[in-house]
Amino acid sequence: MASAVADQTISIGELEDFCIRVLTSLGVGEDDARTTAKALVTTDTWGVYTHGTKLLRGYARRLRGGGLRNNLSPKIADEGAAWALVDGQSTLGQVTSTFATEVAIRKARQAGVGFVTVTNSCHFGAAGYYAWLAAKAGMIGLAMANDVPSVAAPGSRGPVLGSNPIAFSCPTAAGDPILLDMSIATVAGGKVFARCKRGEPIPPGWLVDDAGQPTQDGTLYPDRASLSPVGGHKGYGIGLLIEILAGVLSGAAVTKQVGSWLFGDMSAPTNHGAAFLAIDVSAIMTPSTFYERIAALISEIHAEPTAEGVASLMLPGEMEWRNRRQAESKGIALPADVIDSLQEAASESGQPFVF
Ligand SMILES: NC(=O)c1ccc[n+]([C@@H]2O[C@H](COP(=O)([O-])OP(=O)(O)OC[C@H]3O[C@@H](n4cnc5c(N)ncnc54)[C@H](O)[C@@H]3O)[C@@H](O)[C@H]2O)c1
Numbered sequence: 001m002a003s004a005v006a007d008q009t010i011s012i013g014e015l016e017d018f019c020i021r022v023l024t025s026l027g028v029g030e031d032d033a034r035t036t037a038k039a040l041v042t043t044d045t046w047g048v049y050t051h052g053t054k055l056l057r058g059y060a061r062r063l064r065g066g067g068l069r070n071n072l073s074p075k076i077a078d079e080g081a082a083w084a085l086v087d088g089q090s091t092l093g094q095v096t097s098t099f100a101t102e103v104a105i106r107k108a109r110q111a112g113v114g115f116v117t118v119t120n121s122c123h124f125g126a127a128g129y130y131a132w133l134a135a136k137a138g139m140i141g142l143a144m145a146n147d148v149p150s151v152a153a154p155g156s157r158g159p160v161l162g163s164n165p166i167a168f169s170c171p172t173a174a175g176d177p178i179l180l181d182m183s184i185a186t187v188a189g190g191k192v193f194a195r196c197k198r199g200e201p202i203p204p205g206w207l208v209d210d211a212g213q214p215t216q217d218g219t220l221y222p223d224r225a226s227l228s229p230v231g232g233h234k235g236y237g238i239g240l241l242i243e244i245l246a247g248v249l250s251g252a253a254v255t256k257q258v259g260s261w262l263f264g265d266m267s268a269p270t271n272h273g274a275a276f277l278a279i280d281v282s283a284i285m286t287p288s289t290f291y292e293r294i295a296a297l298i299s300e301i302h303a304e305p306t307a308e309g310v311a312s313l314m315l316p317g318e319m320e321w322r323n324r325r326q327a328e329s330k331g332i333a334l335p336a337d338v339i340d341s342l343q344e345a346a347s348e349s350g351q352p353f354v355f
Protein backbone atom coordinates (compact mmCIF):
# COMPACT_ATOMS: atom_id res chain seq x y z
CA MET A 1 0.00 0.00 0.00
CA ALA A 2 1.31 3.48 -0.85
CA SER A 3 2.41 5.79 1.91
CA ALA A 4 3.87 9.27 2.15
CA VAL A 5 6.96 8.19 4.09
CA ALA A 6 9.60 10.65 2.93
CA ASP A 7 12.45 8.14 2.77
CA GLN A 8 10.50 5.78 0.50
CA THR A 9 11.66 6.35 -3.06
CA ILE A 10 11.28 5.00 -6.56
CA SER A 11 14.06 5.06 -9.15
CA ILE A 12 13.80 7.15 -12.31
CA GLY A 13 13.93 3.99 -14.45
CA GLU A 14 11.18 2.19 -12.49
CA LEU A 15 8.85 5.17 -12.68
CA GLU A 16 9.47 5.61 -16.42
CA ASP A 17 8.82 1.92 -17.00
CA PHE A 18 5.51 2.13 -15.14
CA CYS A 19 4.37 5.12 -17.24
CA ILE A 20 5.40 3.30 -20.43
CA ARG A 21 3.45 0.19 -19.39
CA VAL A 22 0.29 2.22 -18.69
CA LEU A 23 0.51 4.14 -21.96
CA THR A 24 1.32 1.16 -24.18
CA SER A 25 -1.55 -0.78 -22.56
CA LEU A 26 -3.76 1.99 -23.97
CA GLY A 27 -2.42 1.58 -27.49
CA VAL A 28 0.25 4.32 -27.42
CA GLY A 29 3.31 3.30 -29.45
CA GLU A 30 6.46 2.40 -27.52
CA ASP A 31 8.42 5.51 -28.69
CA ASP A 32 5.61 7.94 -27.86
CA ALA A 33 5.09 6.26 -24.49
CA ARG A 34 8.81 6.63 -23.73
CA THR A 35 8.80 10.30 -24.82
CA THR A 36 5.85 11.01 -22.53
CA ALA A 37 7.34 9.06 -19.63
CA LYS A 38 10.62 10.98 -19.92
CA ALA A 39 8.85 14.35 -19.79
CA LEU A 40 6.68 13.36 -16.80
CA VAL A 41 9.43 11.68 -14.78
CA THR A 42 11.99 14.42 -15.46
CA THR A 43 9.45 16.90 -14.09
CA ASP A 44 9.10 14.79 -10.92
CA THR A 45 12.88 14.70 -10.53
CA TRP A 46 12.83 18.50 -10.47
CA GLY A 47 10.38 18.36 -7.58
CA VAL A 48 7.58 19.86 -9.73
CA TYR A 49 5.18 17.12 -8.64
CA THR A 50 2.02 18.90 -9.83
CA HIS A 51 3.07 18.47 -13.47
CA GLY A 52 4.92 15.16 -13.49
CA THR A 53 3.55 11.62 -13.31
CA LYS A 54 0.53 12.84 -11.36
CA LEU A 55 -0.88 13.76 -14.78
CA LEU A 56 -0.69 10.19 -16.11
CA ARG A 57 -4.09 9.17 -14.68
CA GLY A 58 -5.89 12.05 -16.47
CA TYR A 59 -4.08 11.44 -19.77
CA ALA A 60 -4.92 7.72 -19.52
CA ARG A 61 -8.60 8.53 -19.01
CA ARG A 62 -8.59 10.80 -22.07
CA LEU A 63 -6.81 8.13 -24.13
CA ARG A 64 -9.45 5.64 -23.04
CA GLY A 65 -12.20 8.14 -23.94
CA GLY A 66 -10.70 8.88 -27.37
CA GLY A 67 -10.09 12.63 -26.81
CA LEU A 68 -6.37 11.81 -27.04
CA ARG A 69 -5.43 9.75 -30.13
CA ASN A 70 -3.05 6.81 -29.86
CA ASN A 71 -2.92 6.03 -33.59
CA LEU A 72 -1.73 9.35 -35.06
CA SER A 73 1.48 11.40 -34.93
CA PRO A 74 2.17 15.12 -34.89
CA LYS A 75 3.16 16.50 -38.29
CA ILE A 76 4.42 19.70 -39.88
CA ALA A 77 1.41 21.39 -41.49
CA ASP A 78 3.28 24.38 -42.92
CA GLU A 79 6.78 25.80 -42.70
CA GLY A 80 9.29 28.44 -43.75
CA ALA A 81 13.05 28.72 -43.24
CA ALA A 82 12.81 29.77 -39.59
CA TRP A 83 9.31 28.73 -38.58
CA ALA A 84 6.82 25.90 -38.71
CA LEU A 85 3.23 25.14 -37.84
CA VAL A 86 2.82 21.72 -36.21
CA ASP A 87 -0.49 19.87 -36.14
CA GLY A 88 -0.52 17.68 -33.04
CA GLN A 89 -3.47 15.63 -34.34
CA SER A 90 -4.72 15.33 -30.75
CA THR A 91 -1.88 13.07 -29.70
CA LEU A 92 -0.35 13.36 -26.23
CA GLY A 93 0.83 16.94 -25.56
CA GLN A 94 4.25 15.66 -24.48
CA VAL A 95 4.72 13.85 -27.82
CA THR A 96 3.60 16.83 -29.88
CA SER A 97 5.64 19.32 -27.84
CA THR A 98 8.81 17.23 -27.98
CA PHE A 99 8.37 16.90 -31.76
CA ALA A 100 7.74 20.66 -32.13
CA THR A 101 10.80 21.50 -30.00
CA GLU A 102 12.94 19.24 -32.17
CA VAL A 103 11.63 21.04 -35.27
CA ALA A 104 12.45 24.42 -33.66
CA ILE A 105 16.00 23.24 -32.88
CA ARG A 106 16.47 21.95 -36.45
CA LYS A 107 15.24 25.23 -37.93
CA ALA A 108 17.51 27.21 -35.58
CA ARG A 109 20.53 25.21 -36.70
CA GLN A 110 19.81 26.28 -40.27
CA ALA A 111 18.39 29.78 -39.83
CA GLY A 112 19.74 30.93 -36.44
CA VAL A 113 16.27 30.92 -34.88
CA GLY A 114 13.40 28.45 -35.08
CA PHE A 115 9.86 29.35 -34.07
CA VAL A 116 7.21 26.64 -34.03
CA THR A 117 3.58 27.18 -33.19
CA VAL A 118 1.30 24.22 -32.52
CA THR A 119 -2.36 23.48 -33.04
CA ASN A 120 -4.46 20.44 -31.97
CA SER A 121 -2.28 19.72 -28.98
CA CYS A 122 -3.28 18.76 -25.44
CA HIS A 123 -2.00 19.71 -21.98
CA PHE A 124 1.81 19.37 -22.20
CA GLY A 125 2.74 19.23 -18.50
CA ALA A 126 5.70 21.42 -17.50
CA ALA A 127 6.80 24.03 -20.06
CA GLY A 128 10.34 23.82 -18.67
CA TYR A 129 10.91 20.34 -20.08
CA TYR A 130 10.78 21.62 -23.68
CA ALA A 131 12.80 24.78 -23.01
CA TRP A 132 15.42 22.54 -21.40
CA LEU A 133 15.52 20.23 -24.47
CA ALA A 134 16.61 23.29 -26.48
CA ALA A 135 19.23 24.22 -23.84
CA LYS A 136 20.55 20.63 -23.99
CA ALA A 137 21.10 21.24 -27.70
CA GLY A 138 23.14 24.38 -26.86
CA MET A 139 20.33 26.80 -27.65
CA ILE A 140 18.31 29.31 -25.70
CA GLY A 141 14.84 27.77 -25.52
CA LEU A 142 11.38 29.16 -24.88
CA ALA A 143 8.21 27.11 -24.47
CA MET A 144 4.65 28.16 -23.77
CA ALA A 145 1.05 26.97 -24.08
CA ASN A 146 -2.48 28.15 -23.57
CA ASP A 147 -4.98 26.33 -21.41
CA VAL A 148 -8.59 26.34 -20.33
CA PRO A 149 -9.31 29.68 -18.53
CA SER A 150 -8.49 29.60 -14.82
CA VAL A 151 -6.80 32.97 -14.26
CA ALA A 152 -8.58 36.25 -13.55
CA ALA A 153 -7.72 39.52 -15.30
CA PRO A 154 -7.42 42.62 -13.10
CA GLY A 155 -11.02 43.52 -12.25
CA SER A 156 -12.69 40.41 -13.71
CA ARG A 157 -15.25 38.28 -11.90
CA GLY A 158 -14.13 35.03 -13.45
CA PRO A 159 -11.29 33.38 -15.35
CA VAL A 160 -10.22 35.14 -18.54
CA LEU A 161 -7.00 33.35 -19.53
CA GLY A 162 -5.49 29.93 -18.89
CA SER A 163 -2.66 29.64 -16.41
CA ASN A 164 -0.61 29.75 -19.63
CA PRO A 165 2.78 28.27 -18.67
CA ILE A 166 5.97 29.81 -20.01
CA ALA A 167 9.55 28.68 -19.60
CA PHE A 168 12.97 29.68 -20.80
CA SER A 169 16.22 27.83 -20.51
CA CYS A 170 19.74 29.03 -21.22
CA PRO A 171 22.74 26.72 -21.50
CA THR A 172 25.90 27.40 -19.50
CA ALA A 173 29.40 26.09 -20.27
CA ALA A 174 30.12 24.31 -17.01
CA GLY A 175 27.06 24.27 -14.79
CA ASP A 176 23.35 23.59 -15.03
CA PRO A 177 21.21 25.45 -17.55
CA ILE A 178 19.23 28.39 -16.23
CA LEU A 179 15.60 27.24 -16.19
CA LEU A 180 12.63 29.44 -15.38
CA ASP A 181 9.37 27.49 -15.58
CA MET A 182 6.19 29.18 -14.41
CA SER A 183 2.52 29.81 -14.98
CA ILE A 184 1.15 33.34 -15.32
CA ALA A 185 -0.74 32.80 -12.07
CA THR A 186 0.71 33.37 -8.62
CA VAL A 187 0.94 29.57 -8.62
CA ALA A 188 -0.30 26.84 -10.96
CA GLY A 189 -3.82 25.55 -10.29
CA GLY A 190 -2.39 22.11 -9.57
CA LYS A 191 -0.95 23.56 -6.34
CA VAL A 192 -4.42 24.62 -5.17
CA PHE A 193 -5.71 21.06 -5.78
CA ALA A 194 -2.68 19.56 -4.00
CA ARG A 195 -3.09 21.84 -0.94
CA CYS A 196 -6.83 21.10 -0.75
CA LYS A 197 -6.15 17.38 -0.91
CA ARG A 198 -3.61 17.67 1.93
CA GLY A 199 -6.05 19.82 3.94
CA GLU A 200 -3.62 22.75 3.96
CA PRO A 201 -4.73 26.43 3.91
CA ILE A 202 -4.51 28.46 0.70
CA PRO A 203 -2.09 31.40 1.16
CA PRO A 204 -3.34 34.95 0.55
CA GLY A 205 -2.88 36.20 -3.00
CA TRP A 206 -3.49 32.89 -4.79
CA LEU A 207 -7.23 33.12 -5.53
CA VAL A 208 -10.08 35.55 -6.26
CA ASP A 209 -13.72 34.58 -5.92
CA ASP A 210 -16.51 35.01 -8.49
CA ALA A 211 -17.11 38.57 -7.27
CA GLY A 212 -13.48 39.39 -8.09
CA GLN A 213 -12.53 39.56 -4.39
CA PRO A 214 -9.54 37.80 -2.75
CA THR A 215 -10.40 34.45 -1.16
CA GLN A 216 -8.46 31.71 0.61
CA ASP A 217 -11.19 29.10 0.18
CA GLY A 218 -9.53 26.53 -2.06
CA THR A 219 -12.72 24.46 -2.36
CA LEU A 220 -14.15 27.24 -4.57
CA TYR A 221 -11.49 26.59 -7.25
CA PRO A 222 -12.02 26.14 -10.19
CA ASP A 223 -15.83 26.50 -10.37
CA ARG A 224 -16.31 29.63 -8.24
CA ALA A 225 -12.82 31.07 -7.91
CA SER A 226 -9.96 31.94 -10.26
CA LEU A 227 -6.21 32.05 -9.89
CA SER A 228 -4.71 35.53 -9.43
CA PRO A 229 -2.42 36.66 -12.26
CA VAL A 230 1.15 36.97 -10.96
CA GLY A 231 2.04 40.65 -10.62
CA GLY A 232 -1.55 41.69 -11.51
CA HIS A 233 -1.65 43.44 -14.89
CA LYS A 234 1.88 42.23 -15.72
CA GLY A 235 1.10 38.52 -15.46
CA TYR A 236 -2.14 39.16 -17.31
CA GLY A 237 -0.25 40.92 -20.13
CA ILE A 238 2.30 38.12 -20.47
CA GLY A 239 -0.59 35.63 -20.45
CA LEU A 240 -2.10 37.51 -23.36
CA LEU A 241 1.16 37.30 -25.31
CA ILE A 242 1.19 33.53 -24.76
CA GLU A 243 -2.46 33.27 -25.84
CA ILE A 244 -1.57 35.12 -29.07
CA LEU A 245 1.58 33.11 -29.93
CA ALA A 246 0.30 29.70 -28.82
CA GLY A 247 -3.42 30.06 -29.49
CA VAL A 248 -4.34 32.77 -32.01
CA LEU A 249 -1.32 32.43 -34.34
CA SER A 250 -1.42 28.61 -34.40
CA GLY A 251 -5.12 28.35 -35.23
CA ALA A 252 -5.69 26.33 -32.02
CA ALA A 253 -8.55 26.94 -29.62
CA VAL A 254 -8.39 30.26 -27.75
CA THR A 255 -9.41 30.91 -24.11
CA LYS A 256 -12.91 29.48 -23.46
CA GLN A 257 -12.77 27.25 -26.54
CA VAL A 258 -9.81 25.30 -25.10
CA GLY A 259 -11.03 22.02 -23.64
CA SER A 260 -10.19 20.96 -20.11
CA TRP A 261 -7.81 17.97 -20.27
CA LEU A 262 -8.84 16.93 -16.76
CA PHE A 263 -12.60 17.36 -16.59
CA GLY A 264 -15.53 17.10 -18.98
CA ASP A 265 -16.03 15.00 -22.08
CA MET A 266 -13.12 12.53 -22.32
CA SER A 267 -13.91 11.81 -25.97
CA ALA A 268 -13.38 15.42 -27.09
CA PRO A 269 -10.00 16.76 -28.29
CA THR A 270 -8.96 19.78 -26.20
CA ASN A 271 -7.20 21.64 -29.03
CA HIS A 272 -4.61 23.34 -26.84
CA GLY A 273 -2.11 25.59 -28.61
CA ALA A 274 1.59 25.86 -27.87
CA ALA A 275 4.67 27.68 -29.14
CA PHE A 276 8.38 26.93 -29.01
CA LEU A 277 11.39 29.10 -29.85
CA ALA A 278 14.99 27.99 -30.19
CA ILE A 279 17.82 30.50 -30.64
CA ASP A 280 21.15 29.15 -31.85
CA VAL A 281 23.67 31.12 -29.83
CA SER A 282 26.46 30.25 -32.26
CA ALA A 283 24.67 32.02 -35.12
CA ILE A 284 24.81 35.32 -33.24
CA MET A 285 27.91 35.18 -31.03
CA THR A 286 31.01 33.03 -30.72
CA PRO A 287 29.88 30.38 -28.20
CA SER A 288 32.97 30.79 -25.98
CA THR A 289 32.25 34.52 -25.67
CA PHE A 290 28.58 33.85 -24.92
CA TYR A 291 29.39 31.28 -22.23
CA GLU A 292 31.96 33.61 -20.63
CA ARG A 293 29.37 36.38 -20.52
CA ILE A 294 26.70 34.08 -19.06
CA ALA A 295 29.16 32.83 -16.43
CA ALA A 296 29.99 36.44 -15.51
CA LEU A 297 26.27 37.27 -15.20
CA ILE A 298 25.67 34.28 -12.93
CA SER A 299 28.75 35.08 -10.79
CA GLU A 300 27.63 38.67 -10.43
CA ILE A 301 24.18 37.59 -9.19
CA HIS A 302 25.64 34.99 -6.82
CA ALA A 303 28.01 37.62 -5.38
CA GLU A 304 25.17 40.02 -4.47
CA PRO A 305 24.77 40.69 -0.75
CA THR A 306 21.77 38.82 0.63
CA ALA A 307 19.05 39.61 3.14
CA GLU A 308 19.32 38.14 6.63
CA GLY A 309 18.77 34.37 6.59
CA VAL A 310 19.45 34.04 2.84
CA ALA A 311 22.70 32.19 2.09
CA SER A 312 22.91 33.07 -1.61
CA LEU A 313 20.70 34.40 -4.38
CA MET A 314 19.43 31.65 -6.68
CA LEU A 315 19.13 31.49 -10.41
CA PRO A 316 15.86 30.02 -11.70
CA GLY A 317 16.29 26.26 -11.92
CA GLU A 318 18.87 25.95 -9.14
CA MET A 319 16.44 24.24 -6.77
CA GLU A 320 15.22 21.93 -9.53
CA TRP A 321 18.75 20.79 -10.50
CA ARG A 322 19.53 20.13 -6.84
CA ASN A 323 16.38 18.01 -6.64
CA ARG A 324 17.37 16.24 -9.85
CA ARG A 325 20.76 15.18 -8.44
CA GLN A 326 19.05 13.88 -5.29
CA ALA A 327 16.56 11.91 -7.44
CA GLU A 328 19.42 10.44 -9.49
CA SER A 329 21.35 9.29 -6.44
CA LYS A 330 18.56 8.37 -4.00
CA GLY A 331 15.45 7.95 -6.16
CA ILE A 332 12.32 10.12 -6.27
CA ALA A 333 10.38 10.65 -3.02
CA LEU A 334 6.88 11.05 -4.46
CA PRO A 335 4.31 12.94 -2.35
CA ALA A 336 1.19 11.08 -1.20
CA ASP A 337 -1.16 12.79 -3.69
CA VAL A 338 1.06 11.69 -6.60
CA ILE A 339 1.23 8.12 -5.29
CA ASP A 340 -2.58 8.05 -4.94
CA SER A 341 -2.95 9.27 -8.51
CA LEU A 342 -0.47 6.66 -9.80
CA GLN A 343 -2.26 3.91 -7.86
CA GLU A 344 -5.50 4.91 -9.56
CA ALA A 345 -3.82 5.00 -12.98
CA ALA A 346 -2.49 1.51 -12.19
CA SER A 347 -5.80 0.00 -11.16
CA GLU A 348 -7.73 1.68 -14.00
CA SER A 349 -5.32 0.30 -16.59
CA GLY A 350 -4.62 -3.07 -14.92
CA GLN A 351 -0.90 -2.36 -14.55
CA PRO A 352 0.77 -3.07 -11.20
CA PHE A 353 2.37 -0.09 -9.43
CA VAL A 354 4.51 -0.95 -6.44
CA PHE A 355 5.88 1.90 -4.37
N1 LIG B 1 0.49 22.71 -18.94
C1 LIG B 1 -0.15 23.69 -18.38
O1 LIG B 1 -1.20 24.08 -18.83
C2 LIG B 1 0.42 24.36 -17.16
C3 LIG B 1 -0.27 25.43 -16.61
C4 LIG B 1 0.28 26.06 -15.51
C5 LIG B 1 1.49 25.66 -14.98
N2 LIG B 1 2.12 24.61 -15.54
C6 LIG B 1 3.42 24.16 -14.96
O2 LIG B 1 3.32 24.21 -13.55
C7 LIG B 1 4.62 24.33 -12.99
C8 LIG B 1 4.60 25.24 -11.79
O3 LIG B 1 4.21 26.57 -12.15
P1 LIG B 1 4.14 27.70 -11.02
O4 LIG B 1 3.62 28.93 -11.63
O5 LIG B 1 3.42 27.15 -9.82
O6 LIG B 1 5.70 27.88 -10.68
P2 LIG B 1 6.39 28.49 -9.40
O7 LIG B 1 5.62 29.66 -8.89
O8 LIG B 1 6.67 27.38 -8.43
O9 LIG B 1 7.77 29.03 -9.99
C9 LIG B 1 8.74 28.10 -10.37
C10 LIG B 1 9.93 28.79 -11.02
O10 LIG B 1 10.45 29.82 -10.18
C11 LIG B 1 11.85 29.58 -9.93
N3 LIG B 1 12.16 30.06 -8.58
C12 LIG B 1 11.48 29.77 -7.44
N4 LIG B 1 12.04 30.41 -6.39
C13 LIG B 1 13.09 31.13 -6.89
C14 LIG B 1 14.05 32.03 -6.32
N5 LIG B 1 14.05 32.31 -5.03
N6 LIG B 1 14.97 32.59 -7.13
C15 LIG B 1 14.98 32.32 -8.46
N7 LIG B 1 14.08 31.50 -9.06
C16 LIG B 1 13.16 30.91 -8.28
C17 LIG B 1 12.02 28.08 -10.06
O11 LIG B 1 13.34 27.73 -10.34
C18 LIG B 1 11.06 27.80 -11.23
O12 LIG B 1 11.69 28.06 -12.45
C19 LIG B 1 5.53 24.72 -14.14
O13 LIG B 1 6.25 23.57 -14.51
C20 LIG B 1 4.57 25.09 -15.28
O14 LIG B 1 5.08 24.86 -16.58
C21 LIG B 1 1.65 23.97 -16.63
Ligand SMILES: O=C(O)C[C@H](O)C(=O)O
Nearest residue numbers: 147163188189190191262
Ligand atom coordinates in the same frame (compact mmCIF):
# COMPACT_ATOMS: atom_id res chain seq x y z
O1 LIG C 1 -4.83 21.69 -14.93
C1 LIG C 1 -4.74 22.57 -15.79
O2 LIG C 1 -5.26 22.50 -16.89
C2 LIG C 1 -3.97 23.80 -15.46
C3 LIG C 1 -2.55 23.68 -15.10
O3 LIG C 1 -1.94 22.49 -15.31
C4 LIG C 1 -2.34 24.24 -13.74
O4 LIG C 1 -1.87 23.52 -12.86
O5 LIG C 1 -2.69 25.44 -13.56
